[in-house]
Amino acid sequence: MIWSNFIFVLLSSSLLWFLALIFYKKELLKRLFIVLGTVCIGAFIAFLWVKLERPPLRTLGETRLWYAFFLPAIGMITYFRWRYNWMLFYSLGLSLVFLVINYIHPENFSKTLMPALQSPWFVPHVVVYIFAYAFLAASSLVAVRGLYQHYSQTLDRKIVRMADNLVYLGFAFLSLGLLFGALWAKEAWGHYWTWDPKETWALITWLGYLIYIHRRYHMPAKLQSSLWILALAFVILLICWFGVNYLPSAQFSVHTYSQTP
Amino acid sequence: MSIKKPIWQQPWGYAESFIISFGVLCIGFGLELVLPVNQSTLIFPFNLILGASFIILLVLAHVLFRKTKIHAFLSGIPLTISLVSVLSFMVIIMGVLPQIPSHQNGFVQQLGLNRMTSSYPFLLINLFLLIVLGLVSLRKTFPFKLKNWGFVCSHWGLWLVIFTGGLGSGDLRRLRMDIYENKTEWRAYDDNGRYFEMPLAIKLKDFLIDEFNPKLAIVENETGELCEAQKPSMIMIEKDLNCRLQDWQVQVEEFYMTSGRAGDRYYPLSDFGAAPAAKVRVVSPQNDTLQGWISCGSFNRPHESLKLNEAFSLVMTVPEPKRFSSEVTFFTPEGKKQDATLEVNKSVTVNGWKVYQLSYDEKKGPYSDKSILEVVRDPWQPYVYLGIFMMMIGAIYMFWKGRESIND
Numbered sequence: 007m008i009w010s011n012f013i014f015v016l017l018s019s020s021l022l023w024f025l026a027l028i029f030y031k032k033e034l035l036k037r038l039f040i041v042l043g044t045v046c047i048g049a050f051i052a053f054l055w056v057k058l059e060r061p062p063l064r065t066l067g068e069t070r071l072w073y074a075f076f077l078p079a080i081g082m083i084t085y086f087r088w089r090y091n092w093m094l095f096y097s098l099g100l101s102l103v104f105l106v107i108n109y110i111h112p113e114n115f116s117k118t119l120m121p122a123l124q125s126p127w128f129v130p131h132v133v134v135y136i137f138a139y140a141f142l143a144a145s146s147l148v149a150v151r152g153l154y155q156h157y158s159q160t161l162d163r164k165i166v167r168m169a170d171n172l173v174y175l176g177f178a179f180l181s182l183g184l185l186f187g188a189l190w191a192k193e194a195w196g197h198y199w200t201w202d203p204k205e206t207w208a209l210i211t212w213l214g215y216l217i218y219i220h221r222r223y224h225m226p227a228k229l230q231s232s233l234w235i236l237a238l239a240f241v242i243l244l245i246c247w248f249g250v251n252y253l254p255s256a257q258f259s260v261h262t263y264s265q266t267p
Numbered sequence: 268m269s270i271k272k273p274i275w276q277q278p279w280g281y282a283e284s285f286i287i288s289f290g291v292l293c294i295g296f297g298l299e300l301v302l303p304v305n306q307s308t309l310i311f312p313f314n315l316i317l318g319a320s321f322i323i324l325l326v327l328a329h330v331l332f333r334k335t336k337i338h339a340f341l342s343g344i345p346l347t348i349s350l351v352s353v354l355s356f357m358v359i360i361m362g363v364l365p366q367i368p369s370h371q372n373g374f375v376q377q378l379g380l381n382r383m384t385s386s387y388p389f390l391l392i393n394l395f396l397l398i399v400l401g402l403v404s405l406r407k408t409f410p411f412k413l414k415n416w417g418f419v420c421s422h423w424g425l426w427l428v429i430f431t432g433g434l435g436s437g438d439l440r441r442l443r444m445d446i447y448e449n450k451t452e453w454r455a456y457d458d459n460g461r462y463f464e465m466p467l468a469i470k471l472k473d474f475l476i477d478e479f480n481p482k483l484a485i486v487e488n489e490t491g492e493l494c495e496a497q498k499p500s501m502i503m504i505e506k507d508l509n510c511r512l513q514d515w516q517v518q519v520e521e522f523y524m525t526s527g528r529a530g531d532r533y534y535p536l537s538d539f540g541a542a543p544a545a546k547v548r549v550v551s552p553q554n555d556t557l558q559g560w561i562s563c564g565s566f567n568r569p570h571e572s573l574k575l576n577e578a579f580s581l582v583m584t585v586p587e588p589k590r591f592s593s594e595v596t597f598f599t600p601e602g603k604k605q606d607a608t609l610e611v612n613k614s615v616t617v618n619g620w621k622v623y624q625l626s627y628d629e630k631k632g633p634y635s636d637k638s639i640l641e642v643v644r645d646p647w648q649p650y651v652y653l654g655i656f657m658m659m660i661g662a663i664y665m666f667w668k669g670r671e672s673i674n675d
Contacts, residue, residue, distance in 0.1 A: 121590050121611040170670035178666035185655050185662070194612045196441055196623055196643035198432070198651065201384060206362040213355040217348055224344035253363055 015050045016105050019043040023078075023098045030091060040078060040098065047075045047105070063132040064123065070104045072133070076140040077101040084144065084172070096147050127190035135183040139243065141176030142215070145169050146240035152233045166229055169236060170222055177215045184208060203253060207246035214239035279340045284349035291395055292353050295388025299379045302387070309437040311646070318434045325398065329405045342402035350396050357389055393429060400426045417668065421661025427654030435647025442643075443625065446471040446595070448636040455642050465642065466600055467618045473594040474627060474638045478586040480504045480524070481543050481563050485513050485579050486572075494579055501584065504545055514552045515575060521546040527568070533560055540567035540634055547573065549581060566630045585632070593624055593638040609640065620644050 022043035029035040051071055054062040062068040081097025148169040155161040187205070188198040199205060218235045225232070274282050309317060332338045340346060361383045369381055379386030404422040407415050442455035446469055453468035482501040485494040493500060494513060502510050508519040525541035526533040533544035544562035551557070557573065563583040564570030572582040592610040597603075597617045607615045609624040616622070621643045628635035 121588055124590065125612040167670065174665055174668075174670050178662040181662040181665075182659060185659050188655060189652075192648070193614065194623070196614075196621065196641050196645075197439070198655075201361065201366060203362055206358055210355055210358050210362060213351050213358065217351050217355070220344050220348050220351075224348075250362075254365055 011053070012050065012109060015046050016109050019046045019105060020102055022046070023102065026098070027095060030095075037082075040082060040094070043098075044075065044078045044082075047071065047078075047101075051075060061128070063128065067108050069132065069136060070108050072136045073140060074101040074104040074108070076136055077104070077143065080137075080140045080144055084168070092151070097144060100143065100147075122194065125190060125194060127186060127193070131183060131186045131190055134179050134186060138176050138179035138183055139247065141172050141179060142240065142243055145172035145176055146237055146243075148172060149233045149236035149240070152229070153237065156230055156233065161229065163229075166222075166232070169233070173215060173218060173236065177212075177219060180208075180212055180215065184212060203250050204246070207242070207250050211239065211243045211246045214242045277336050279336075279345070281345045281349065283340075284343075284345040285352075287346070288349040288353045288392070288395075291391050292357075292388050295386070295391040296378055298387040298391075300377060304379075309434065311438050314434040314437055318430065321397075325401045326405065329402055333406070338402065338406075341399055342406050346399055347403070350392060350399060354392050354396065357383060357392065393433065397426065397429055400429075417661055417664030420657045420664065424654045424657025424659075424661055427657065428651055431647050431650040431654060435645065435651065438644075438646050440644045441641060444469065444640045444642055446593070446638050446640060448472070448474060451598070465620070467620060468598040469622070469640070470596045470598070471593055471638055472596060474591070474635055475594070476591040476627065476633045476635065477589040478524075478633060479589050480522075481586045482584045483508075483510075483512055483517060483519075483547075483561075484582050484584055485515070485575070486582050488574070488578060488580055504543075504583070512581075513579075515581070516550040517581065518548045518550075519545050520548055526562070528560075528562075528571075533562065540565045542568045542570075543583065543586060544571075545583060547581065549573065549575060551575065565632065566634070588632075591624065591627060593640070595638075597622075609638075619646075 020043075022039045026036045026039035026043070029039070051062060054068070054071070062071065077097045078101050081094045081101075084097075085091070085094040148165055152161065152165045152169060155165065187208075191200070192198045214235070218232060218239055221228075221235055222232050272280070274286075329338070360380055364375060364380055366381060366383060369376055375381050379388075383389050400422060404419065404426055407422065408419050411419075442457055442463060442465075444452055444455045444465070446452045448471050451468050451470040453465050454462045455465050456462045480503050482503045484501045486492060487494055500513075502508070502512055502517075504519055504522055506519070506522055508517075508522075510517055521533075522543075522545040523533060523535045524543050525535065525537050526544040527536040527538055527541050528544070532546070542562050542565040544560055546560050547558070549557045557575065559573040560571060561573050561581060561583045562568070562571045563585045570583070572580040574580045590610065592608050594608055595606070597605045597607065597615075599618050605617065607617075609615060609622060611624050614621050614623045623641040623643065624638070625641040626639040628637040631637075
């Protein structure tokens with residue numbers, strides 16, 4: 007079975023990243039180990055793609071895998087830009103959490119893909135969302151750290167700038183994901199927006215970050231409230247991503263793709 | 268820290284904004300309780316007249332009051348944030364409560380919480396948002412500064428999407444057509460089953476369906492529910508498949524996509540209604556071997572499962588469609604004729620109507636002679652698309668520039 011090989015990915019990535027942590031003062035070794043650990047996940051995604059004969063972007067488990075891949079990638083980008091070691095290892099840790107969840111609860115990896123999803127819009131729609139989620143997750147980590155610093159009176163302004171930048175990038179991707187989805191829906195089903203529960207929660211997420219951006223723009227000196235808005239926005243994002251399936255409204259969603267025999 | 272300003276003293280800030288937004292929300296809910304259910308379907312030309320008047324009033328208000336405090340407040344960020352918060356609050360309610368019509372008459376129904384998008388509070392807040400967004404966009408556009416182009420694109424884009432999407436919803440027609448093989452249909456029906464004559468006729472020449480192979484699954488005998496002790500819980504049948512499903516080792520010895528039962532076995536067959544069937548050999552955890560035929564059946568054939576023990580049976584699932592398409596000919600009143608293939612995600616536009624492949628007779632599956640199409644006419648679409656593309660440009664701008672624009 008395809009999924010049974012996953013344990014090797016989990017083990018090798020954790021081992022490589024653990025080595026990176028040990029050698030965190032040796033720049034070259036650290037970077038090498040992190041890149042290799044990420045490549046392992048990337049290779050598994052490629053392997054899945056070939057084996058399933060479709061992009062592995064459909065089930066929750068598959069998107070978690072992409073998330074586990076993009077988190078370290080974005081962690082590295084932010085590291086190269088700002089040199090925050092903690093950010094790098096936070097993202098690796100978070101990525102490992104997703105890998106472990108996938109190991110404990112592998113999804114039903116079937117080859118079938120319903121005709122509605124067989125569209126050139128499918129991959130950009132989901133990939134752009136995954137980018138957005140990864141950036142926004144990183145920004146919320148920064149927010150939590152910022153709040154900690156705020157309450158321990160050691161707040162560094164740089165950290166809020168970094169949160170802002172991550173939110174700007176994440177929000178740009180989130181908007182693109184939303185708009186791609188609207189165009190796809192119009193082309194495939196005849197309407198942009200049907201207030202499907204997933205769409206509704208995606209809009210709430212978008213509005214949450216919209217509030218943060220405007221608040222920061224308006225009151226750049228008031229950091230505490232902005233940081234709290236950012237932390238809350240991530241809670242909404244998590245509901246949108248995982249929680250929607252458990253809400254009373256979800257029984258009418260086209261985004262759950264639950265399978266019944 | 269600044270000294271606290273008494274409330275309602277100019278310039279207005281967050282406190283005033285939130286009170287006003289909350290007030291508008293309450294007025295909306297009040298209207299919802301008092302007025303009859305809002306069946307707003309503004310159609311052409313009324314939506315156009317209303318929209319044009321709105322734009323003229325907005326521009327006039329901008330030109331006349333642009334130097335006043337009230338304009339600064341109405342196009343300011345505190346009011347934006349409060350309105351977006353109130354809108355989020357309503358959308359969260361939508362995201363939790365199912366949005367379906369209900370015949371009950373409780374609290375939820377009276378406040379219109381189960382049909383939020385057509386409720387008064389939702390309309391009022393969106394209208395208010397359009398005013399605020401419109402004023403701030405006007406202020407940033409005139410006089411135009413080149414450095415503001417990203418802002419102008421994203422804000423006008425969003426304004427256009429809300430404005431044209433909202434006004435155009437009355438003119439949007441989404442109808443369905445059931446077409447049958449070798450017959451010509453020119454009538455379409457709406458959600459309430461009312462029929463309309465269309466300015467085009469469609470003849471279905473052939474309906475084609477391509478299916479994935481069925482899957483093996485283990486179900487509980489009593490409930491008929493899927494047993495999901497381990498993942499994967501379903502495995503697609505292939506020729507000579509030998510796999511482990513839960514605690515059983517299953518080997519597929521014979522498999523036919525279309526077959527019929529005769530005597531004690533299935534034979535390959537391409538009759539009307541012929542169903543998939545497989546001969547399987549199952550080894551239980553106790554090393555007992557079972558053998559038998561399973562089939563998912565079809566609309567005119569029974570299904571057959573293999574009982575594994577008192578608790579569980581092995582079944583074959585109904586195949587999922589891989590792709591389905593309709594070979595059709597369109598006829599227009601002008602006498603034009605056009606052949607086309609309709610497929611999910613691949614629509615065809617004829618005479619101002621977009622035709623989508625929607626569904627088919629699912630009971631008959633591959634033997635369906637009926638194809639269900641959706642026909643859509645949306646004259647406002649180009650304007651909504653313009654808004655969407657402007658927002659996309661705004662998003663790319665944002666990605667490129669990052670947070671540079673914040674000055675602290």
